[in-house]
Amino acid sequence: MAKALQQSKKPSETSLDRLASVRARIARAARDAGRDPRDLTLVCVSKTFGPDDITPVIEAGERVFGENRVQEALEKWPPLKASHPGLELHLIGPLQSNKAHDAVAFFDVIETVDRDKIAKVLASEIQKTSRHPRLYVQVNTGAEPQKAGVLPQEADRFIESCRKDYGLEISGLMCIPPLDDQASPHFALLNMIAARNGISVLSMGMSSDFELAIGLGATHVRIGSAIFGGR
Ligand SMILES: *Cc1c(COP(=O)(O)O)cnc(C)c1O
DSSP states (O other), rough: HHHHHHHHHGGGHHHHHHHHHHHHHHHHHHHHTTTOOGOOOOEOOOTTHHHHHHHHHHHHTEEEEEEEOOHHHHHHHHHHHHHTOOEEEEOOSSGGGGGGHHHHHHHHOEEEEEEEEHHHHHHHHHHOOOOOOOEEBOOOOOOTTOOOSOOHHHHHHHHHHHHTTTTTOOOEEEOOOOTTOEEEEEEEEHHHHHHHTTTTEEEEOOOTHHHHHHHHTTTEESHHHHHHHOO
């Protein structure tokens, strides 16, 4: 009964209704945590959605978007960027070294730096193109074999190596907790790794757990389906 009611509500709900609700929930979670909502950045995750779905969200004032595939972003965003100055695009999916050139050329933030090979090609592309996307290290907090990200116990060494060996500025950390785990310990772990490495940006929290992440120090929440609907 409750489920049927919930579903029957969905079709009339637009992405703008959902965006308004997400914004309100972010603000409430921030205040509950004694934080200023203005210190939180909403990264609207638009993967799989096209310009017709994305444009209203831009027109509602959102400027920061996340995509998980370089190729998809390259196909979809150039016209949107041209008609809406000031957009900021985040790469939130795994980066292959043969895509590093395009990623550096196109994205403003790369959230998925996670191994020496990628650090090395990014450093070289940044030097060549003199574009400087902000870089976050992805940490595989659940040590899941199929998931990208540096292992938690290797994070300090990797961050130091990015900085010292490759001259990269690492400004943030990102994680995706395991689907079937409590998210809180993963958010707390990411926060701890950031603190001891002098990193102030924490990209954590998605549609299902962003309020929890805000309570544990997230500065960037990456939200897709709660805004755009199911994929
Ligand atoms: C898809 C995706 C999100 C958004 O997920 P939702 O559950 O739809 O909010 C966030 N982060 C990453 C890395 C993703 O790939």
